[in-house]
Amino acid sequence: MMMKGLVSHPNGDLTLSEVPVPKIGKNVYTPRDVLLEVRYCGVCGSDIHRWKADKTGVKFPPRKVVSGHEIVGVVREVGPKVTRVKPGDRVVCEIVTFYCGHCPACREGRYNICNTLSPMEGRAHFMTGGGFAKYTVWPEQQLHKLPDSVGDLEGVLMEPTAGSVHSIITRMGVKAGQSVAILGPGARGILMMQVCRAIGAGPIYVSGLDRDVPVRLPMAKMLGADEVINVEKQDLRARIGKLTKGVGVDVVLENTGSVEPIDESLDIVRKGGKVLWAGGGIRGGIIAPVDTYKIIVKEIDVIGEISQVPYDWHTAIFLAATHRVHLKPLVTHQYGLDRWEEAFDLAATSNECLRVAIRP
Numbered sequence: 001m002m003m004k005g006l007v008s009h010p011n012g013d014l015t016l017s018e019v020p021v022p023k024i025g026k027n028v029y030t031p032r033d034v035l036l037e038v039r040y041c042g043v044c045g046s047d048i049h050r051w052k053a054d055k056t057g058v059k060f061p062p063r064k065v066v067s068g069h070e071i072v073g074v075v076r077e078v079g080p081k082v083t084r085v086k087p088g089d090r091v092v093c094e095i096v097t098f099y100c101g102h103c104p105a106c107r108e109g110r111y112n113i114c115n116t117l118s119p120m121e122g123r124a125h126f127m128t129g130g131g132f133a134k135y136t137v138w139p140e141q142q143l144h145k146l147p148d149s150v151g152d153l154e155g156v157l158m159e160p161t162a163g164s165v166h167s168i169i170t171r172m173g174v175k176a177g178q179s180v181a182i183l184g185p186g187a188r189g190i191l192m193m194q195v196c197r198a199i200g201a202g203p204i205y206v207s208g209l210d211r212d213v214p215v216r217l218p219m220a221k222m223l224g225a226d227e228v229i230n231v232e233k234q235d236l237r238a239r240i241g242k243l244t245k246g247v248g249v250d251v252v253l254e255n256t257g258s259v260e261p262i263d264e265s266l267d268i269v270r271k272g273g274k275v276l277w278a279g280g281g282i283r284g285g286i287i288a289p290v291d292t293y294k295i296i297v298k299e300i301d302v303i304g305e306i307s308q309v310p311y312d313w314h315t316a317i318f319l320a321a322t323h324r325v326h327l328k329p330l331v332t333h334q335y336g337l338d339r340w341e342e343a344f345d346l347a348a349t350s351n352e353c354l355r356v357a358i359r360p
């Protein structure tokens, strides 16, 4: 049996092609394989960067593979050793499905940074195929039941929520009462803001550009930011200085992928504070000048992040199920798979769009 799938090619092309429907018992996850019918799959920034425009530095999968990793699916068939899910269950998918299990990082439970396998070799959507197709196959171990209180459509944001939990809690160790500046009000920035809010951090400041004034900054405010700052109208360093009486914020989460916020983040964090540089990671990182003196004399902790570890999913599902994090307002558009180009265009260019979901 064949189906339509949005295939990512090693040379950077994306094509809507005929691909085989995956079969239970005939894949690397057998006998713990689960066949999913995809309800929705979100379009992530990393999908967009593999598409058009400037692909400098962008990493491509080593083989032709159906892309898409922000998946909500319904279980249709299970392998003989599967016990935790059954046909009809609604599930979301962890993306790190391959890791060696014996390197130093894996022994710490940090499968996302397995020292043996590269990120491209570790993620299901680069190896066995993702969610931009009607069916996909997943290992039981990396599936989570979607709580009844989370709808199919908004469920596409569970993966970025787990990623935000990974950034805020697992990597940054943000605590209740800590002040936070989030640079960049995209879907990920607003999810990180909500995770900070959920665990009692604050005050929370979110910065953006003129283009973020109509939708993204008001959305950040509505979902719990204490103040939003348009850096094209206000000087970020001056504003944060004023708000923190010259001390700086405890935590800076840089999520823009632009050069200037790298240096800004070192200026607006307090001495002994923590900085996350996450923006631009999805397209292979950015090159930015860093004044190491600022890091040295302020004893700043600069931290990186990628994907998630399994426990981040436990936390993310709890936060979404109990509505401590609101996903629904962030899924602003949906398209059928045959209109994927329009969907990608919108996600890449629209100021009104936060997350687009594809219906295969």
Ligand SMILES: [Zn+2]
Pocket: 044, 045, 046, 069, 070, 159, 160
């Ligand atoms: Zn993503």
Ligand SMILES: [Zn+2]
Pocket: 099, 100, 101, 102, 103, 104, 105, 106, 113, 114, 115, 116, 117
């Ligand atoms: Zn490993």
